[in-house]
Each structure stands twice: as C-alpha cells, then as structure tokens.
Amino acid sequence: MLNRRTILVCAISALCLTAPAVQAEQIQIFYADDGAAIGGYDTVSYFSGSDPVRGRPDIAVMWKGAVWYFSSHENREAFEANPYAYAPQFGGYCAYAVSRGYTVGTDPNVWKIVDDKLYLVHSSSIEKMWERDVEGNIEMAEDHWPQVLRN
Structure with missing residues (x-):
C-alpha cells in the first residue's frame, strides 16, 4: 500500500529528474532586436539559396x-512544422x-x-575572422552554448 511518504518521495524524484531538461529549455533564448528575431528577416528564406528577405x-x-516574421504563409507553416530546422544556431x-565565450547581436x-544549419555573425569584418576556421569556431561555440547566456 502506498503511503504519503512514498508518494512524496516519488514526486520529488520525478521533479529532480526533469529539472535539468526544464532548465535547459528555459535558457533557450533567441536574440531578438526590438522583439523580432533576426531583425525581422524570414528565417526560412535563408535556406532558399538566394538572399534572405524581410518578413511581414x-x-x-x-x-x-x-x-518571427515570414515573407509567406508557406514559410511560416514550414517553420511551425519544424522550428529547430530553421532557427539560427546559438540563439x-x-x-x-x-x-569566444560571449554574446553579441548580429x-x-x-x-x-x-x-x-543557419549561423549569423555580427558584421562583415567579424565574418572574415569567422571564416578563417568555420568548423573550429562552430566547435568552440558548441562548447560554450548555452552556458554563455549566463555571463
């Protein structure tokens, strides 16, 4: 027979096991200048093979x-079906x-x-440094993400 103590221990254990996942989800913050992700650009448009376009x-x-703004209803639907496929990396x-262990806008x-995967960079001058070792920079960024948000 289950008593109150057993139920309480089970409930606390379940909370402790899910807490890391909840914390990780809470710090998944996306940079949004004035509330709009990617400065109002349509994130799906980056994957079209041409220049990105502003969303509406x-x-x-x-x-x-x-x-998140989109240039078409189709792009919004694609994003809603799988946002992680289109959202930029590192928030x-x-x-x-x-x-390098810090955050700055793009x-x-x-x-x-x-x-x-979509990667955004701060400026064209920073892009030159980024492109010297894209794979290495991605690896280092993955090591810092998402802890860098706590800095």
Missing part, C-alpha cells in the same frame, strides 16, 4: 520569447562571439549555412 509583421509567430547571437545580412 502580419505573417508572424511567437516562439521562444521572440516574434541567433553572433556565432563567432559565442565561440547583422541579418551576414550569415552562412553549414550542414543545413
């Missing part, structure tokens, strides 16, 4: 604390800065797709 405020979705913060026009 009337075709938007709220996700992970930021508003949309500059991938080079994260590789320029939506300075970007790179690597292994079907």
Whole structure:
C-alpha cells in the first residue's frame, strides 16, 4: 500500500529528474532586436539559396520569447512544422562571439549555412575572422552554448 511518504518521495524524484531538461529549455533564448528575431528577416528564406528577405509583421509567430516574421504563409507553416530546422544556431547571437565565450547581436545580412544549419555573425569584418576556421569556431561555440547566456 502506498503511503504519503512514498508518494512524496516519488514526486520529488520525478521533479529532480526533469529539472535539468526544464532548465535547459528555459535558457533557450533567441536574440531578438526590438522583439523580432533576426531583425525581422524570414528565417526560412535563408535556406532558399538566394538572399534572405524581410518578413511581414502580419505573417508572424511567437516562439521562444521572440516574434518571427515570414515573407509567406508557406514559410511560416514550414517553420511551425519544424522550428529547430530553421532557427539560427546559438540563439541567433553572433556565432563567432559565442565561440569566444560571449554574446553579441548580429547583422541579418551576414550569415552562412553549414550542414543545413543557419549561423549569423555580427558584421562583415567579424565574418572574415569567422571564416578563417568555420568548423573550429562552430566547435568552440558548441562548447560554450548555452552556458554563455549566463555571463
């Protein structure tokens, strides 16, 4: 027969086991200048093979604390079906800065797709440093992410 103590121990154990996953989810913050992710650019458009395009405020979705604008309903639907496939890595913060252990905003026009993942960079001058060792910089950024958000 289950008594109160057994039920309480089971409940506390379940909370302790799920706490790390909940914490990780809570710190998944996306950089959003003025509340709009990627400065209002359509994140799906980066994967089209051409230059990214600005999204429209009337075709938007709220996700992970930021508003994401899209240039078409189709792009919004693609994002809603699998947001992690289209969202920029490292919360949309500059991938080079994260590789160095800090965060800084990005320029939506300075970007790179690597292994079907979107990486944004702060500026074209920083992009030159980023491109000297893209794979190494990604590796270092992954080592710092998401702890870098606590700095």
